[in-house]
Amino acid sequence: MAEILPRTIFLERQRSDTWWIEPVLVLLGLGAFIVYATWAAFQGDHYYTVSYLSPFYSPLIYVKSGVAGSAPLWHSLLGEWPSWWPSYLPASPAFLILMFPGLFRFTCYYYRGAYYKAFAATPPGCAVGAVPQKNYKGETFLLIFQNLHRYALYVAIIYLFILTADAVASFIYEGTLGFGVGTLVLLLNPVFLGLYTLGCHSLRHLVGGRKDCFSCAGSGPINGVYRKVSWMNRHHKLFAWVSLIWVGLSDAYVRLVSMGIITDWNTWGI
Amino acid sequence: MAKLRNFKIWRGDSDSGDLVNYQTEIDEGMVVLDAIHRIQVESAQDMAVRWNCKAGKCGSCSIEINGVPKLACMTRMNDYGEEETISCRPMKSFPVLKDLVTDVSWNYRQNQRIEPFKPRPREQDGNHRMMQEDVDRVQEFRKCIECYLCQNTCHVLRDHQKNDEFVGPRFMIRLASLEMHPLDTADRIPKIREEYGSGMCNITKCCTVVCPEHIEITDNGIIPLKERVVDRYYDPILWLKRKLFGKKDQSK
Numbered sequence: 001m002a003e004i005l006p007r008t009i010f011l012e013r014q015r016s017d018t019w020w021i022e023p024v025l026v027l028l029g030l031g032a033f034i035v036y037a038t039w040a041a042f043q044g045d046h047y048y049t050v051s052y053l054s055p056f057y058s059p060l061i062y063v064k065s066g067v068a069g070s071a072p073l074w075h076s077l078l079g080e081w082p083s084w085w086p087s088y089l090p091a092s093p094a095f096l097i098l099m100f101p102g103l104f105r106f107t108c109y110y111y112r113g114a115y116y117k118a119f120a121a122t123p124p125g126c127a128v129g130a131v132p133q134k135n136y137k138g139e140t141f142l143l144i145f146q147n148l149h150r151y152a153l154y155v156a157i158i159y160l161f162i163l164t165a166d167a168v169a170s171f172i173y174e175g176t177l178g179f180g181v182g183t184l185v186l187l188l189n190p191v192f193l194g195l196y197t198l199g200c201h202s203l204r205h206l207v208g209g210r211k212d213c214f215s216c217a218g219s220g221p222i223n224g225v226y227r228k229v230s231w232m233n234r235h236h237k238l239f240a241w242v243s244l245i246w247v248g249l250s251d252a253y254v255r256l257v258s259m260g261i262i263t264d265w266n267t268w269g270i
Numbered sequence: 271m272a273k274l275r276n277f278k279i280w281r282g283d284s285d286s287g288d289l290v291n292y293q294t295e296i297d298e299g300m301v302v303l304d305a306i307h308r309i310q311v312e313s314a315q316d317m318a319v320r321w322n323c324k325a326g327k328c329g330s331c332s333i334e335i336n337g338v339p340k341l342a343c344m345t346r347m348n349d350y351g352e353e354e355t356i357s358c359r360p361m362k363s364f365p366v367l368k369d370l371v372t373d374v375s376w377n378y379r380q381n382q383r384i385e386p387f388k389p390r391p392r393e394q395d396g397n398h399r400m401m402q403e404d405v406d407r408v409q410e411f412r413k414c415i416e417c418y419l420c421q422n423t424c425h426v427l428r429d430h431q432k433n434d435e436f437v438g439p440r441f442m443i444r445l446a447s448l449e450m451h452p453l454d455t456a457d458r459i460p461k462i463r464e465e466y467g468s469g470m471c472n473i474t475k476c477c478t479v480v481c482p483e484h485i486e487i488t489d490n491g492i493i494p495l496k497e498r499v500v501d502r503y504y505d506p507i508l509w510l511k512r513k514l515f516g517k518k519d520q521s522k
Contacts, residue, residue, distance in 0.1 A: 113488070123476070139471075
């Protein structure tokens with residue numbers, strides 16, 4: 001069959017509809033997030049204000065004291081910024097931690113499909129000619145590492161606990177219980193991230209999808225958990241985008257309040 | 271009131287062909303297949319189009335309408351603008367026999383390659399028993415009408431022509447329906463990776479988009495199979511577990 005059919009030309013299509021809108025939106029959306037997150041990670045400042053810690057900088061492993069908008073030293077897991085850190089790299093706590101959630105999204109089944117279309121044009125749209133490749137390998141060769149998505153998931157679940165702890169900590173400013181707009185921002189962040197992370201295809205497999213028989217002895221309550229994860233999985237694309245946008249907005253909010261560009265409405269009167 | 275509409279229908283055979291202009295009147299409620307039949311009667315009696323049930327259940331009338339793979343019998347004319355010309359082409363991924371009819375026999379050969387259902391022994395009373403909750407998943411896959419729109423749209427077959435390395439989405443969900451079946455005992459995971467090509471799919475979900483039965487081919491069929499392949503071949507912890515405890519199949 002393959003021998004007698006003509007090869008497809010890149011972007012060859014008969015479609016007259018607006019098939020290109022979705023890949024263009026993905027390109028712009030993911031592109032904008034990558035540019036902003038990289039810029040924010042390079043700054044190394046204005047990531048902490050009131051009692052709010054930017055999710056791009058959490059968990060704080062080291063803190064460089066004296067930097068504008070940096071967290072107090074007690075907030076860091078290992079104390080003051082290390083002297084061994086290469087001088088050609090900015091002293092930004094985000095560098096130490098941002099790669100892990102980044103890896104979770106990079107290997108996510110939804111994002112893979114989306115960026116293969118938007119960034120690699122394999123294919124750019126359904127029934128639209130893909131970039132010609134001499135020997136297309138799919139995810140069997142260079143992209144074989146995508147199979148380890150579940151390990152990125154394990155780390156992402158740890159981050160959920162950390163970001164939830166940050167949200168809880170944001171209710172307390174200098175020993176006083178209260179709340180502000182920033183508290184709400186940081187509280188919604190792990191909620192959206194949770195809906196996204198717990199709807200992961202790999203998690204769905206691990207909590208029950210791998211079993212052929214839910215009712216068999218030893219399977220216990222897996223069907224109930226599997227169904228809940230499956231519900232979130234059905235909306236994985238939606239939660240992927242909502243959580244991505246919200247985590248970016250959370251950093252932007254903390255940054256703008258810390259820089260004094262906007263004021264945080266809160267019960268502490270600061 | 272009937273309206274005159276413009277059509278471009280691909281006419282030809284495996285050697286050559288081109289789009290031919292037609293006009294016909296469209297009544298309220300007509301689908302594209304109705305229009306093709308009316309054109310057949312009025313001006314192209316020798317035009318070939320495969321069809322059968324006209325109810326979206328036989329999977330015969332798969333063509334590309336304005337470049338989008340669809341069932342002609344389930345595509346309503348009022349989905350398109352009144353001035354819009356409707357183009358009808360045969361499925362691109364399969365050799366043309368005549369006009370809108372393609373040779374889809376490659377798919378039948380893929381089906382034959384798949385190890386069939388191999389149930390566990392019957393219970394003492396001679397029956398097989400399984401719970402509804404255990405077959406919910408595989409029942410979704412049984413809705414497939416074998417229209418092959420997913421096979422036609424899959425870029426691995428359509429653009430890269432990797433027919434020797436990937437069986438395509440339709441047969442990935444057939445494999446999923448067998449692998450996830452609570453009574454089945456066969457182990458197809460090695461072949462799913464090595465012969466049927468689960469790694470060739472890059473989950474761009476075009477198969478799911480065009481499925482007229484709305485089967486979640488990628489999320490419920492292909493990705494779960496990919497994860498089972500990961501269990502067997504890529505997960506280092508499970509590899510160690512197998513070495514220590516010897517259990518091969520995680521699904522039982």
